[in-house]
Amino acid sequence: MSKLTIALDIMGGDHGPPVILSASLRAVRQHPDTHFIFCGQRAIIEPALADLNSSQRERVHIEHCEDVVEMDDKPASALRSKQDSSMKRIVELVEQGKADACVSAGNTGALLALAYYRLKTLQGVDRPALVSFMPTAGNHKVLLLDLGANVNCTADTLFQYAVMGSVLAEQMTGKQAPRVALLNVGEEDIKGNALVKMANQQLKQTPALNYIGYVEGDDIFTDYADVVVTDGFTGNVALKSSEGLAKLVVNEAKRFSAANLWTRTMARVALPLLKTIYNRVNPDQYNGASLIGLRGIVVKSHGNASADAFYYAINQAMQEARLRVPEKIKSKIETVLLEQL
Template sequence: MRNFTIALDAMGGDFGPHISLPASYESLQLHSNLVIIIVGDEQQINPLLKKYHLLEHPRVKLMHAPETISMEDDPVSVLRHRSPSSMLIALQLVADGEADACVSAGNTGALMLLSKHILKTLKGISRPALVSALPNNRGGHSYMMDLGANLQCGCDTLFNFALMGSVLCEKVEQVSSPSISLLNVGRESNKGSDEIKHCASLLNKTKYINYIGFIEANELFDSPADVVVTDGFSGNIALKSYEGMGRVFIAQLKKAMNATWYSRLLGKLLNPLIKNQLKHLHPDLYNGASLIGLRGIVVKSHGGANIEAFTCAIEQAIKEIQWQIPTSISERLASVLAERDCLLHE
């Protein structure tokens, strides 16, 4: 079993190395063939290595990065100046073949622009998409894209998202012929913008994609679709709404269970059952949005992720390395895009 290497932007996110380092340790314990290159400010990281059990670890390397991209930095300015930040160096390690993937909890816009500039997109793909898993009512999860990398998307972009999402789901989840839906304002064929209706028509005619029609936002977590495709504006709002509602639901449930002595007693009896039933809904388990459509693997962790959530982001990167997602997408692109071009000229 060959080793695989992840370049970790240790400085990104709200808590920097205080989350990324212990998450690295957890991942190293889970995978004996995992090597992690910790990229960040040595002055901040060195004192923490012993605390988080990484000092002199045989599968940990440290690479100094003198600068850090903050959440407030303007992504265009970051791209223009290309300072030696932890994010840029981690991405460059992937581009140079020294790492198989990059994981960062840093500035999403900066990560998107730097990834596209340093790693480049696959042939036939103009824009990478941000995709992540969302829980569904079947006890599993569906993939949704785009989640904010591309606020406005035309027909071609949505089509490419459907293709890339299909390959990702097929490989990582081992789902044969994943079902694809477009998020829309209604399920009827006459609903939505001209772009989304045109995309639906193309998907319907494409034999390589299992398109099953439109879905509405209230069906996101109860849909038979394995992949839901939308623009980044709608996708980001849907994702944040889910995260917010999940926290409200858990808070209200706890409040109700502590309201009276009877509810507290009942809560103690039912707590194991409730935890087991609701654990797959917790947002931390779905941390780790992938930037797909690039020539390398990049996984974006939520900026406010805790250790468990950041570990999930590393786990997502490992799955994509194992299934060589960029290569799989590239191989599928040639045949599907050729078919799409024929359909466009009919």
């Protein structure tokens, strides 16, 4: 891929353009081989570009969009009434081949609806899935999907998630035959509901995947599997719970270290260790949930993302674009479907 182009929704997110622009300008400076399309209101974007030098400014194109999809807008409203929104424009740019990927921190439901409507799913994929990396023991990461794109799934949908997750894990980590597991309430075959049991049987009969069976919630972070598959309702709860726990641990460590002179002294001694642990569990570096299964690359950042977190989401989109992830998923899906004939 000679020239990479990333479309960014400057208007989305809880904190609005200031945070998104800060991350976006950092991406422009850090990636001199990449072009960016900033979508949003020109009057807000243009002044922020003044700090770029001439060569950096040449790699940024502004697409003026009058409308803004608010965080509380209903997806149907975003599709119908906000025809000139920055969120819609970034998806259109991917659809038209003018951008290799797009990133938004805006309304999740609206982005899912727009992406599904405009880009369509790959052949053999019923519904796209939201997927993101999470930390595990050691220096490894695990892909968890679905994170909320589809709260109600069929066994076929879970099977497709497993195939797509396996491809993404292999491409993003370089690990051959990544271990794929189904999230369940137990590891025994008798455990789980009918949906999970049906998906389990399908996956067992698919030699193209390195399927290792069931995994329980407490093993998501133990490096037991490289890909953990579940429905969107369960996946979203697992994601938000883990993020909440990480914040609790950090806040408790801060509170304890400031309790008295002794704990403040000990905290200063342990500061390098505490920073290392914090960097491992900091949710910001895992920001950027990919909407996989579509005919294009769409990355969803947390709505309350910091500038650092949104920058990580941009990097995620760039990496997937360079690796041509949708094409790899398409090829894998076709291979698996042929094996089932």
